[in-house]
Amino acid sequence: MTDSQRMHLINHEDLKTFVASILIANGTAPADAAIVSNCLVSADLRGVDTHGSNRIPSYMARIRAGNLNPRATPILQSKTPVAAQIDGHNGFGFVAAHAGMAKAIEMAEIYGIGMVSVKHSNHFGMSAWVVQQALEKGMMSLVFTNSSPALPVWGGKEKLMGVSPIACGAPGGSRGRPFILDMAPSIAARGKIYKALRRGEKIPVEWALDRDGFRTDDPAKALEGVMLPMGGPKGSALAIMMDVFSGVFSGAAFAGQVVGPYDPSKPSDVGHFLVAIKPDLFMSMEEFRERMDYLYERVVESEKMEGVERIYFPGEIEIITEEKRRVEGIPFAEAEIASLNQEADLVGVEHLKM
Template sequence: MTEATIGAAELEALATRALTTGGMMATDAADAARIMVLADLFGIRTHGISRVAQYLERVKLGGIDARAAVTVEALAPALLRVDGANGIGPLIGMRTLQAAMAAARDTGMAGAFVRGSNHFGPIMPYLFLAAQEGFAAIIASNATTTIAPWGGKGAKLGNNPLGFGIPGGAGADPILLDVALSVAARAKIRNAAAKGEAIPEGWATDAEGQPTTDPKAALQGFLLAIAGHKGYGLAVMVDMFAGLLSGAAYLTHVKAWDKDPGAAQDLGHVFLLIDAKRLLPGDALSTRVGDAGAILRGTPPADPARPVRLPGEMEMALYHAQSRNGVRVASADLDAVHRLAGPG
């Protein structure tokens, strides 16, 4: 796979132009592009500008409304309900984050529950933006069904992403965790199938619910949740909060975009934000986060070549490097965005 390097600001402007050409309003396109470029800055390429073409293809098919008017309803001072109106997911995520931060500034903490959404990218960009404003955050989403309930052999749960973020304070990097709840993503299994390689045992089962190392059989079967029944339980509870409580689709009611790209998914998300500066005013936040980081990083490594790192530390290092030196993306993805953007 050939790669290209492009400045982050240039990439964001290009993605914004492509999304605008594809039907979004300019301000909405800029907010959605910001999430996707942050994904690439963190090295999460599967959710970066590679998604621009996918989102716009669904717009063409009627599965997403590029001009959706996202609405925010305050059910209580610290409780928001967001209707994404079947818009482009990263835009809905940004509008939700902005509304939740505004409410949390007033009340100290806020919860926003989202319905009528689509794939909103990775969680890490939202955690990062919240942390930059001094907010701790818990963010989660439901997803298309790919995981069987513990002991079952039918896909009833999504590979639901879950994230936690803690601001670093005083210019320090935040501590960020963004995980999906399967052992491995389907994209990794598809890549193995394309290369004719086996997958590790414990990633997936076949259609009968039996463990398999054959990626083709795995693609006809189910992903395995992290930590067995514990991961299954986490996936259920994420869907209860993000899907069921929000009024969005949940479990098997979620539409699969890859099987029916012209249908609205009605995904649900949940954003819980806490004004960390109220809990730990002055230098207390920076001091305590710094101390926690020192305790963990000070652990003697089992392998001297691999020192102990904090959650998100690798992604933050890549973010800083690519912000300085340019973002590395797949040439094919960059070419696709250029085509969609048109002459500029």
């Protein structure tokens, strides 16, 4: 293991303070910096390192290039009692999505359902944090977003669709875990390739093709090529669905026109589609939670296939990882800490301690 690959455990509160300080030093309002840092560190805690604090250098590069406005205020317009639209004005996707889900929850509390479309936004990291925002208010949710082209449509070979995650959630009962689904339509999230590149690691050959259409275990060559959809045409169709609801429907960029978070050349114009649903629309909350408990128990206690020690409910592994990392710390490679500290040096912020 090289020095750059050596791992260190970082306290999540220290990390959150550090990330917020970099954001504020780059012009982000303290309240917005708190939202962004909380979302990024939430991803780190859940083990979704590809969408955590390591994204800060790419976001700050976009600010310095003038293609992400850290001071932007999302503007909300109500369309019907249960539908609203937000113009993110090229600000942080975290801030626009947080405002969008808050409005969807507000409408759902009155009418049972609320939906918000977001345009002119940016990458908002791990989708599960938006689901968690709804869960904290006792709500079910659907969270869609589109993203920059990285995936061919089934039968094609050019980058056209984004590796756009589909996420949803529902509160659990007293005996089980909440349901949290957050998955990309590709075999692996593109952020995992960037993570492998940062850490000097290889990737599984099933994940991507190089620019010539050959399978590769080299993350640099994979980023020059295309990701592969999971389940062939099924993953491709899910990516197109994300573009319909998040791009076409919202008025944001779509059909391969979204600009990625690692490209500081122009605004991203990402779109999101957020839905909050009251779980007790059709029955009492007590009955809903009892039914969720029963589902949880049936899933995790079902008969196991050969070689499987434990069956997990969707989102459960991440919850267990968070519980562990809150106590032990979040693992970062020295190269990743150095990259974050370079951002600190640019704005005169105290270094993240190893």
